[in-house]
Amino acid sequence: xxNPAVSTRIxxxxxVAAAVAVLGLAACGRPEPAEPTVGQQVGTAIDxxxxxxxxxxxxxxxxxxTAAVAxxxxxxxxxxxLKVDIQTTDGRVALHxxxxxxxxxxxxxxxxxxxxxxxxxxxxLTVVAG
Numbered sequence: 194x195x196n197p198a199v200s201t202r203i204x205x206x207x208x209v210a211a212a213v214a215v216l217g218l219a220a221c222g223r224p225e226p227a228e229p230t231v232g233q234q235v236g237t238a239i240d241x242x243x244x245x246x247x248x249x250x251x252x253x254x255x256x257x258x259t260a261a262v263a264x265x266x267x268x269x270x271x272x273x274x275l276k277v278d279i280q281t282t283d284g285r286v287a288l289h290x291x292x293x294x295x296x297x298x299x300x301x302x303x304x305x306x307x308x309x310x311x312x313x314x315x316x317x318l319t320v321v322a323g
Contacts, residue, residue: 255281258310262286265304271297272304277318279305284312292318 259281266272266279277290286305292298298318305314 254310255283258284258286258308261308262288262305262311265308266301269297269300269304272301277301281311284310285315286311286313287315287317289317290319291321293320293322295320 259279262279262281263277266277271293277288280287280289286308288301288305292301298316298320301318302314302316305311305316
């Protein structure tokens with residue numbers, strides 16, 4: 194015959210073990226916290242790097258366009274001595290400053306439009322006879 198104290202302990206331990214097992218199984222059905230996996234983190238980092246490189250590439254392309262437009266204007270006998278401010282954003286060139294004649298102003302537009310990568314030209318040169 195078993196000791197009643199030992200029997201009570203066995204029952205209690207069995208109940209505790211069953212409760213732990215039930216709680217453990219219930220926790221298995223819960224979804225993991227929404228932490229990204231290492232692969233997802235690497236993918237996100239690659240996407241961000243690609244976006245930053247694209248933005249840097251756009252800035253470099255605009256700077257190249259600005260330099261090419263400035264070089265073309267500098268080769269023109271009427272425009273070379275003038276102070277023309279050239280701003281380029283996403284291939285759109287804006288010209289600010291003065292031109293000695295309407296013909297020179299129009300030539301500035303044509304020269305800028307001929308540069309590779311230029312999408313449009315906003316010629317805001319004012320004609321100042323000198």
